[in-house]
Amino acid sequence: MKIVVLDAYTGNPGDLSWQPMRELGDLILYDRTPPELIVERGKEADAILINKVVITRQMMEQWPRLRYIGVIATGFNIVDIEAARDHGIVVTNVPAYSTPSVAQLAIAHLLNICCQVQHYTDEVRDGMWSRCPDFSFTDTRLTEVAGKCMGIVGFGQIGQAVARIAQALGMSVMAYTSKSAQQLPEGVTKAESLDALVAECDVLSLHCPLTPDTRGMIDSRRLALMKPTAIVLNTARGPLIDEQALADALKQGRILAAGLDVMAVEPPKADSPLLSAPNCYFTPHIAWASAEARARLMVVITRNLKTFMEGHPENKVN
Secondary structure: OEEEEOOHHHHOOOOOOOHHHHOOOEEEEOOOOOHHHHHHHHOOOOEEEEOOOOEOHHHHOOOOOOOEEEEOOOOOOOEOHHHHHHOOOEEEOOOOOOHHHHHHHHHHHHHHHHHOHHHHHHHHHOOOOOOOOOOOOOOOOOOOOOOOEEEEEOOOHHHHHHHHHHHHOOOEEEEEOOOOHHHOOOOEEEOOOHHHHHHHOOEEEEOOOOOOOOOOOEOHHHHHHOOOOOEEEEOOOHHHEOHHHHHHHHHOOOOOEEEEOOOOOOOOOOOOHHHHOOOEEEOOOOOOOOHHHHHHHHHHHHHHHHHHHOOOOOOEOO
């Protein structure tokens, strides 16, 4: 079997081994593949693995040998699933591998905003503490999370992991979810509506998939419902938020802050309104990328391909 990985670098920049995958066939690794080379590099492949390379129907029509597409991630919207089904191509993904890491980063954004860790590191290095006449130096608002309400949109594995950490920090938790109130863990309240959630919570954390219904769900109308001390966290998908509306709310002081690991366009363009918005904190889509999460990712993508070859594919999405 000829196995082609079209964008190997992101998931494994060289610190993990591809050897278990090599044992399954003739493995060809490309760190990155520009759009104009996708068709050529996939022509002789029996199996293609991708992280963010987009695979279309037109491409599949030019790959008569292809029988398997392995997505090296949880989200699989980069593949035309209907076309894969029409061509008899199995598509798999990797669910839940990054749950602890994503939950951890969401809370890291929250604590950075509330405790201003990076700000004070910079201030101390700049000598502000040394020049202060007092034993302690503060020039920003510091916030305690205990007693605050964490509002979670989407209550799958990541949302539930965030809820557990929030509760451990002394926060109450409210969830907007399709689950019934009886299915929620002890101490988690079901929100009657998304509007009710955003109006009530002190921290809004997004953990839902991007669908036509959720695209732009956090817009100017819902931001206007939030408390002026509210914090928005997004470690899910950038387009869940109307970025211009969020930038405006931050600039006008209608909410306190935002912590974002994802944006609508990645990498963001220089004119993104959020890049100049006050109290907006960024990480470059790294919530999934801890060494531990990527190690789990490598194990599962190899097992996915192996079980496909054995005739009983795991984590099939089509």
